[in-house]
Each structure stands twice: as structure tokens, then as C-alpha cells.
Amino acid sequence: MNNNKNYVKEITNIEDDFAQWYTDIVIKAGLADYVDIKGFMAIRPYGFAIWENIQKYANEEFKKVGVKNLYLPLLIPEDLLNKEKDHIEGFAPEVAWVTHGGNQELENRLCIRPTSETMFSTLYAKWIESWRDLPMIYNQWCSVVRWEKETKPFLRSREFLWQEGHTVHETAKEAQDLTLKMLNIYKRIIERELAIPVLQGEKSVTEKFAGAENTYTVETLMHDGKALQAGTSHYFGQNFSKPFDIKFMNRNGKEEYVYQTSWGISTRLIGAVIMAHGDNRGLKLPPKIAPIQAIIVPIILSDNTVVEKAEKLFKILKKKFRVEIDQRDNYQVGYKYNDWEMKGVPVRIEIGPRDIINNQCIFVERDTGNKIVVKLDDVESKLKETLNNIQKRMFDDCKKNMEDRTSSVDNLDDFIEKINKKQGYIKAMWCGDEKCEAEIKDKTGAKSRCIPFKQEKISDKCVVCGKKAKHLVFWGRQY
Amino acid sequence: MNNNKNYVKEITNIEDDFAQWYTDIVIKAGLADYVDIKGFMAIRPYGFAIWENIQKYANEEFKKVGVKNLYLPLLIPEDLLNKEKDHIEGFAPEVAWVTHGGNQELENRLCIRPTSETMFSTLYAKWIESWRDLPMIYNQWCSVVRWEKETKPFLRSREFLWQEGHTVHETAKEAQDLTLKMLNIYKRIIERELAIPVLQGEKSVTEKFAGAENTYTVETLMHDGKALQAGTSHYFGQNFSKPFDIKFMNRNGKEEYVYQTSWGISTRLIGAVIMAHGDNRGLKLPPKIAPIQAIIVPIILSDNTVVEKAEKLFKILKKKFRVEIDQRDNYQVGYKYNDWEMKGVPVRIEIGPRDIINNQCIFVERDTGNKIVVKLDDVESKLKETLNNIQKRMFDDCKKNMEDRTSSVDNLDDFIEKINKKQGYIKAMWCGDEKCEAEIKDKTGAKSRCIPFKQEKISDKCVVCGKKAKHLVFWGRQY
Numbered sequence: 001m002n003n004n005k006n007y008v009k010e011i012t013n014i015e016d017d018f019a020q021w022y023t024d025i026v027i028k029a030g031l032a033d034y035v036d037i038k039g040f041m042a043i044r045p046y047g048f049a050i051w052e053n054i055q056k057y058a059n060e061e062f063k064k065v066g067v068k069n070l071y072l073p074l075l076i077p078e079d080l081l082n083k084e085k086d087h088i089e090g091f092a093p094e095v096a097w098v099t100h101g102g103n104q105e106l107e108n109r110l111c112i113r114p115t116s117e118t119m120f121s122t123l124y125a126k127w128i129e130s131w132r133d134l135p136m137i138y139n140q141w142c143s144v145v146r147w148e149k150e151t152k153p154f155l156r157s158r159e160f161l162w163q164e165g166h167t168v169h170e171t172a173k174e175a176q177d178l179t180l181k182m183l184n185i186y187k188r189i190i191e192r193e194l195a196i197p198v199l200q201g202e203k204s205v206t207e208k209f210a211g212a213e214n215t216y217t218v219e220t221l222m223h224d225g226k227a228l229q230a231g232t233s234h235y236f237g238q239n240f241s242k243p244f245d246i247k248f249m250n251r252n253g254k255e256e257y258v259y260q261t262s263w264g265i266s267t268r269l270i271g272a273v274i275m276a277h278g279d280n281r282g283l284k285l286p287p288k289i290a291p292i293q294a295i296i297v298p299i300i301l302s303d304n305t306v307v308e309k310a311e312k313l314f315k316i317l318k319k320k321f322r323v324e325i326d327q328r329d330n331y332q333v334g335y336k337y338n339d340w341e342m343k344g345v346p347v348r349i350e351i352g353p354r355d356i357i358n359n360q361c362i363f364v365e366r367d368t369g370n371k372i373v374v375k376l377d378d379v380e381s382k383l384k385e386t387l388n389n390i391q392k393r394m395f396d397d398c399k400k401n402m403e404d405r406t407s408s409v410d411n412l413d414d415f416i417e418k419i420n421k422k423q424g425y426i427k428a429m430w431c432g433d434e435k436c437e438a439e440i441k442d443k444t445g446a447k448s449r450c451i452p453f454k455q456e457k458i459s460d461k462c463v464v465c466g467k468k469a470k471h472l473v474f475w476g477r478q479y
Numbered sequence: 480m481n482n483n484k485n486y487v488k489e490i491t492n493i494e495d496d497f498a499q500w501y502t503d504i505v506i507k508a509g510l511a512d513y514v515d516i517k518g519f520m521a522i523r524p525y526g527f528a529i530w531e532n533i534q535k536y537a538n539e540e541f542k543k544v545g546v547k548n549l550y551l552p553l554l555i556p557e558d559l560l561n562k563e564k565d566h567i568e569g570f571a572p573e574v575a576w577v578t579h580g581g582n583q584e585l586e587n588r589l590c591i592r593p594t595s596e597t598m599f600s601t602l603y604a605k606w607i608e609s610w611r612d613l614p615m616i617y618n619q620w621c622s623v624v625r626w627e628k629e630t631k632p633f634l635r636s637r638e639f640l641w642q643e644g645h646t647v648h649e650t651a652k653e654a655q656d657l658t659l660k661m662l663n664i665y666k667r668i669i670e671r672e673l674a675i676p677v678l679q680g681e682k683s684v685t686e687k688f689a690g691a692e693n694t695y696t697v698e699t700l701m702h703d704g705k706a707l708q709a710g711t712s713h714y715f716g717q718n719f720s721k722p723f724d725i726k727f728m729n730r731n732g733k734e735e736y737v738y739q740t741s742w743g744i745s746t747r748l749i750g751a752v753i754m755a756h757g758d759n760r761g762l763k764l765p766p767k768i769a770p771i772q773a774i775i776v777p778i779i780l781s782d783n784t785v786v787e788k789a790e791k792l793f794k795i796l797k798k799k800f801r802v803e804i805d806q807r808d809n810y811q812v813g814y815k816y817n818d819w820e821m822k823g824v825p826v827r828i829e830i831g832p833r834d835i836i837n838n839q840c841i842f843v844e845r846d847t848g849n850k851i852v853v854k855l856d857d858v859e860s861k862l863k864e865t866l867n868n869i870q871k872r873m874f875d876d877c878k879k880n881m882e883d884r885t886s887s888v889d890n891l892d893d894f895i896e897k898i899n900k901k902q903g904y905i906k907a908m909w910c911g912d913e914k915c916e917a918e919i920k921d922k923t924g925a926k927s928r929c930i931p932f933k934q935e936k937i938s939d940k941c942v943v944c945g946k947k948a949k950h951l952v953f954w955g956r957q958y
Binding site for chain 1 (some may be wrong): 502512514515519520521522523524526527528530531547548549550551552553554556557559571572574575576577578579580581582583589591598601611619621622624626635638640772776807809848
């Protein structure tokens with residue numbers, strides 16, 4: 001049993017040092033590893049399988065709204081990136097430049113895409129002639145590079161994986177509707193699959209995407225009360241179609257510039273899952289995206305009957321669930337329990353000699369630690385039920401954390417007191433002036449997370465300047 | 480009907496100028512498009528859907544042999560690339576270099592991965608301790624960049640999509656077995672899904688991968704008789720594990736270097752499909768990978784009964800097949816027929832007023848042009864049958880082309896005559912000397928495609944020098 005204690009000790013206590021706890025989980029659960037280039041990471045199979053599960057669900061949701069996948073070049077010529085003023089200002093300081101191909105210096109340097117609005121726009125200008133060609137609702141799954149200064153695996157890395165959807169429409173309304181439709185899909189993915197409740201709203205002008213007319217966001221709150229932007233959807237209006245000359249013949253036979261959107265979620269979501277659900281035992285994965293939903297641990301490997309029963313159980317369950325069996329003979333059972341808990345597997349299935357006599361096995365729930373005696377004949381239906389319960393409970397727990405950590409304030413002193421005490425979301429009224437937004441950031445470290453779709457009226461006055469308030473805003477310190 | 484003729488005219492005749500015909504198909508069928516960077520391309524949704532179908536099947540096959548997907552960094556430090564001597568010699572002239580991140584010059588430049596042996600090896604050295612950690616059978620789907628001089632969409636582009644599998648084993652035998660197992664998976668994918676027969680064998684020393692002990696290949700023959708390398712699988716022995724210091728504790732408690740393999744197929748396969756099957760009507764897609772397996776064309780759009788029946792058919796068929804309905808009102812039926820033929824859709828389903836009276840529709844097969852009258856009640860089973868027939872027939876036709884274009888020769892004059900007359904594969908004996916291989920390339924333009932697994936004895940003597948022959952070799956001019 002010494003093994004167990006040692007193992008658990010290796011993870012930093014979550015309340016003592018959340019940042020170190022996070023890194024411990026990333027490395028020790030085998031999600032990702034560092035490489036010899038700052039800010040880059042290797043996503044290991046266990047981490048990548050989570051991403052594949054997210055991809056699968058996203059592709060299904062995307063398909064329902066007519067999204068088609070494609071693939072555009074990794075590299076973007078400098079003059080293309082420069083075409084939209086705000087866009088280049090936002091991205092130029094953080095792109096990686098390719099200057100040589102083979103032994104030759106390039107005439108014009110190329111950047112590795114930090115995002116692909118410019119490449120999509122160039123091609124849309126070629127591909128679109130009339131309203132009959134519209135809408136184009138295209139998406140690519142790819143990696144992007146942004147030369148960030150501060151990096152952290154999954155949360156902010158110089159290379160990350162994402163999907164970037166880019167669409168073109170006949171009318172502003174159709175484009176705006178699509179922007180919100182995609183935001184709702186993100187909400188569904190994050191709430192239903194990742195079991196993390198989201199806050200939906202619009203970003204302030206300061207926080208919106210470089211080149212966008214409006215940026216909408218799904219915001220999440222982590223275990224420590226810090227906020228994480230989990231996905232964004234942008235309405236561009238004609239901001240790109242004008243410099244990129246994307247015109248179409250409209251239904252009245254007149255030339256018009258198209259209306260565009262873009263939207264993305266990334267491997268950052270894996271970071272969100274770690275930080276929203278994890279605890280001192282390690283990672284805690286929602287069943288819907290867990291690479292392994294249940295791990296079967298035969299308690300005594302030297303007992304043939306036990307091993308046979310366990311293997312039979314494995315064969316039955318693997319038809320319907322992502323299940324594995326742990327037959328490692330160089331670890332004790334206690335070590336294995338801790339190991340799979342640390343890896344966040346939702347259900348552990350223990351089976352030993354006494355269980356076989358009683359024609360049963362034991363389910364242990366990762367989130368509650370509860371043990372459930374299950375008759376071997378009921379194992380399939382019971383596993384389905386248990387996984388559903390865990391998925392629901394994880395969402396509810398996470399929601400409770402969010403609610404507990406949300407405060408309403410009507411003056412700056414309370415704002416500072418609340419955020420210093422429990423982080424979380426601070427709800428406060430805002431006049432809409434960027435100066436007040438900047439003052440809050442200065443004094444509290446909190447940025448405006450979003451202007452939520454569901455508005456409430458806490459007071460009539462801006463929490464900073466006292467002038468007439470325009471919006472309720474959720475504020476928070478962020479990852 | 481003028482439309483039709485004009486449309487078909489737009490594609491260059493396949494016998495007159497195969498290269499131009501190929502480019503016409505790529506662009507006009509909407510598979511890919513050029514961008515403003517030489518050698519890069521945009522893979523459009525219709526082309527990308529083919530790749531997604533290939534990926535899906537490959538992932539299923541990979542899973543059966545225990546392959547796990549992961550994702551490693553896009554960029555590789557120069558000193559890492561330099562560690563294996565042959566490898567760097569092979570790749571250095573064709574990598575793209577990143578020299579700046581944001582506004583800063585990098586201390587050590589980074590290359591965009593041309594392939595990831597070096598990155599995998601570095602990580603394997605970290606991840607592997609004992610024989611219990613082995614085998615590791617990992618794969619990534621990603622894009623790679625190689626700064627090729629001559630480029631052609633899909634066939635040879637500076638950026639392409641592929642999968643690269645990299646595995647680590649305890650013994651040479653296990654690694655060698657895995658190398659061949661993956662080669663057999665490639666054969667199955669290409670023959671069963673892409674309907675292209677392959678030749679399997681080993682590459683000569685000159686043609687093998689930079690750093691490999693042995694390279695095995697699946698070779699295909701295109702419509703014009705030129706050969707195309709469609710996939711390769713490499714056995715590395717300890718060539719990478721020694722410079723990268725990937726050691727493990729073996730079952731006898733001794734430290735030993737691991738044995739490695741790598742294997743890949745790429746979007747080049749889309750080029751192979753175009754060139755192996757296409758004809759003067761355009762692209763011809765095998766049903767198993769066709770993004771649209773059947774296109775329903777209601778003959779008269781102004782006839783409500785016709786449209787309703789067509790839509791009903793669409794609803795029924797889309798449950799089991801990848802099917803679309805063409806209700807464009809700005810094109811004549813004849814134009815649509817040509818358009819879908821050009822796009823290579825395996826089956827066209829026509830339905831008009833007379834068909835409805837007879838409770839039928841018409842299937843038109845893309846490959847034969849044959850029309851089949853199908854009762855509406857039988858449409859599901861009949862479509863399944865027709866698609867299966869087309870898939871099989873396309874493979875058989877392609878196999879016949881390969882056989883017709885394969886010649887056996889026992890002297891260089893015959894070699895030259897045959898290859899000038901009909902391209903194709905030339906079977907000839909070889910002594911194993913690189914000089915004779917070089918002489919053949921000089922005099923005929925043909926390279927050794929492979930030393931086939933199925934050896935025959937055409938003569939005792941090398942076709943060049945007349946010395947004792949070691950192998951039967953397939954030779955051919957290549958893409």
C-alpha cells in the first residue's frame with residue numbers, strides 16, 4: 001500500500017498551488033509532454049483521444065447546419081496578412097515567419113497561419129460569383145501558430161489544434177444568425193460533452209477579435225474561480241469582403257460585398273476539462289469524452305477464474321463502451337486504483353473471488369468514490385446508467401461552483417473585495433466606456449468576460465464612473 | 480444542349496495531353512485550387528471529402544492492429560533534424576525554415592516537419608523505460624512541408640496531408656512484421672477502397688527512405704502507364720534509436736536499443752484516383768470513397784409530382800448512401816448530366832413524368848454509361864448492388880490496364896522499345912549493382928519501382944551487365 005501514497009503525493013495539492021497541480025496532471029496523466037521548443041507540446045494518445053471525441057461530436061453538430069470541411073495552406077504570404085488593417089495589427093506581433101525554402105531565401109516571407117481569415121477571403125473572392133453560390137459554410141481542422149510570450153500546455157501554447165469555420169452569406173442577417181447558431185453549438189458541446197456550464201454573451205470592443213464587427217463568446221469558470229474563454233464566434237460584416245474584394249451578384253442583379261463570419265474552438269478545451277473538473281486525486285473526465293469510460297481491474301491475477309470472468313466482462317462491455325482491462329502484473333491493486341483515478345477514468349470495475357461467488361462486480365465512481373454492487377447480468381445497463389449519472393453530476397457540481405463564485409456588486413470596493421476573496425465572476429453594471437473597463441482591469445486584474453445575452457439590472461449606474469449604465473457585464477480574472 | 484458540348488470541351492482530351500487533362504479535372508471538378516504560393520494548394524470540400532473517407536477507413540484498419548493517434552509539434556529544431564546522418568542528407572535540401580517568431584529573430588532556427596522521425600524518436604527516448612512499455616504503435620494525421628522544385632496538385636506539392644505512423648519494438652522481428660502488416664493495410668485500402676491494384680515489394684537501396692534499413696512500397700500504375708508510389712513502410716532497425724539513445728530494459732534485465740518503423744500514405748492518393756480511373760468525361764470515383772455516391776436529377780423541375788417523387792427518393796436513399804439531389808433551376812438537364820459525370824459521381828438517378836407513371840427511375844452508371852430501369856420499390860437494394868458492381872468493375876478495368884502495360888524483357892533494346900511504346904511496368908532481371916540501376920534510368924527514364932515480393936525468373940542474367948541476376952525488378956517511369 002506504500003505505492004499508493006507515494007503516487008498520490010506526486011501530485012501537488014490542488015488548493016496549495018493550482019498552477020503546479022495543473023502541470024502535474026497534464027504530465028502524469030499522460031495527456032501531453034514538453035518538447036525542446038518553448039511553448040510547443042506533444043499531445044500524447046490519451047490527450048489526443050479526448051480531442052478526437054470532441055472532434056467527432058463537433059463534426060456531427062456542424063453537419064446538421066451544412067458545414068463542409070476543407071483544407072487550406074499552412075502558410076500565408078505577408079501581403080495577404082496585411083490586407084485588413086485591424087487584423088494585421090492584432091496578429092503581426094505573434095506570427096512565425098518562414099524565410100527560407102531548402103537552401104534558398106524566399107523573395108517574400110510567409111507566415112504560419114495564426115488563423116485563416118485572409119486565406120479564406122482570397123479564395124472566396126475566386127469561388128463566388130452569384131447569390132446561387134451562397135452561403136458557403138466551410139471549416140477546417142488544423143494547427144495554428146501564435147508566438148505567445150507566456151505559455152502553458154493546452155491553455156496557451158505556441159502551436160495548438162483547432163477548427164476554424166469561415167462562412168460567406170448574401171445578407172447581414174443570415175451571417176449574424178449563423179454566428180449565433182455556431183455559438184449555440186459550442187454551448188451544447190461544452191455543456192453536454194465536457195460537462196462544463198457556459199456563460200454566453202458578446203465581447204466588449206476592447207476584447208473582440210481583430211477585424212470583427214462583433215465577437216460572441218462562451219465563457220467557462222475553472223476550479224480556482226478563474227475564467228476561461230472556451231470558444232468564440234465572430235460576425236465580420238463586410239470588414240474582410242471589402243479589402244479582399246469578395247463580391248457577388250445579388251438577387252436583384254446588382255454587385256454587392258458578401259457578409260462573413262468565423263468561429264473556432266481549440267485544444268484549449270482539454271485544459272478547460274482538466275481545470276474545471278479535476279481534484280486532489282487527479283484528472284476527472286466526463287464519460288462522454290473520456291478515452292476510457294470504465295477500467296476493469298481483476299483483483300487477483302493469479303486466480304484464473306477471476307481473470308476469465310474479468311476478460312469475459314471486458315468482451316461484453318467493449319461492444320458498447322470504451323473500456324479497458326488492467327492485467328499489469330508488476331503493480332499492486334492499490335497502485336492501479338490510484339493510477340486510474342489519477343487518469344480520470346469515470347468508473348472502475350473491480351472483480352475478485354468473492355464477487356464471483358456472488359455473481360457480481362463492484363463499480364467505483366470516480367467523482368463520488370461510491371461503490372455500487374452490480375449483478376453480472378445487469379452490468380451493461382448499470383454501466384450506462386452510472387456513466388449518465390456521473391456526466392450529469394459533474395455538470396451540476398461545476399455549475400454549483402460557478403454559481404457559488406458569482407457575485408453582484410454596485411461599487412468598486414465590493415468588486416475588489418469579492419474578487420480577491422473568491423475570484424469567480426463579478427456581475428457589475430458598465431457605462432460602455434473603454435476607460436472604465438481599463439480602470440477595472442488596473443484595479444482588480446479582471447477583464448470584461450462578456451456582456452451576457454441574459455441582461456439584468458443591478459443598478460442604473462456604471463460601477464466605475466457612476467454615469468448611466470448601458471450593460472450588465474460579467475468580469476473575471478482569466479487564463 | 481449547347482451547354483453540354485461546351486462543357487465537355489473545356490476538359491483537355493486525355494490522350495492528347497494527360498498532364499493538362501489532369502489539371503483540368505483537379506480544378507473543374509472542384510477538388511482543389513491554386514493559391515498565390517507556388518506548390519501550395521487549397522483542398523476544396525469535394526476533394527477533402529475523399530480524403531476524409533480514406534481517413535475513416537484507414538483509422539478503422541489501424542485500430543485493428545492497435546494504432547493510437549497523437550499529435551506532435553509542427554516545428555523541429557535544426558539540431559534534432561541533424562542527428563541521423565542519412566536522414567538529414569535526404570531532407571535538408573527541401574525543408575522550410577522558420578527564423579522569426581513575432582518580431583524577434585530566433586536563436587536556433589526551426590524547420591517545418593518534412594516527416595517526424597526525429598521528433599518521435601526524441602519523445603520515445605523519454606517515454607520508454609522497459610519492455611513493458613513496448614510496443615508503442617503511434618500515428619499522427621497532419622500536414623508536412625517539403626520544398627519541392629517541380630510541383631503538381633496532390634501528386635507533388637510543397638505541403639501535403641498525410642498520416643505518419645511511428646512504432647517502437649522490443650525485437651527486430653516484431654518491427655519487421657509490423658512494417659509488412661502496415662504495407663498490407665495500405666494494399667487493402669488502395670485496392671478495396673480506391674479500386675486501384677497495387678504491386679508490393681521492396682525498394683532498392685538507391686530508392687529507399689533516408690535513414691531506413693528497408694523500405695517497402697505499394698506501387699500503382701496510372702491511365703497513361705506511368706507509375707506512382709502510393710504508400711511506403713520503412714523498417715529502421717536501430718538506425719534512429721542509436722543516435723537518439725532510445726534504450727529499454729529488455730526481458731533479461733539488459734539495456735538494449737529499440738527497433739523502429741515508420742509508414743505513411745498521403746493526399747497523393749487523391750491524385751492516384753484521378754489518374755488511374757478518369758476518362759474524357761472527367762473524374763471517375765470509386766463508390767466507396769465518392770463524396771456523392773448517387774446524384775438524383777429530377778428531369779422536369781416545373782412538374783411538382785416529379786419533384787416530390789425525387790425528394791422522397793432522396794429522403795429514403797440518404798439514410799444509407801451519400802446521395803444528393805440537383806434542383807438547380809439555372810441549368811438544363813443535359814448540362815447537369817455532364818456536370819455530375821465530370822465530377823465522377825458513380826450513379827446518376829434520373830426521374831421524369833414517364834418514370835413516375837411506370838413507378839420507376841433510371842440509374843445511369845458513370846463507368847459504363849449503361850442505363851438501368853429500376854422499380855421505385857427496389858431502389859435501395861438496386862443502388863447497393865449497382866455501386867458494388869461499379870466498385871468491382873473499376874478495379875478490374877484498372878487491373879487490366881496494368882496487366883496490358885506490363886512487359887517482360889531480357890535485354891536493354893527490348894526494354895527501351897517497350898517502355899517507349901506503352902510506358903507501363905517493365906519486368907527485368909537485375910544483378911543488384913547500383914551502376915546498372917543508374918544506367919537503366921539514364922537510357923530509359925525508368926527507375927526501379929520495386930523488387931516484388933512475388934519473384935519470377937525471366938532469365939539468369941542482369942538485363943544491363945549480363946552478370947548473375949539477383950532479383951526480378953519492376954521498372955517504370957514515375958510521377
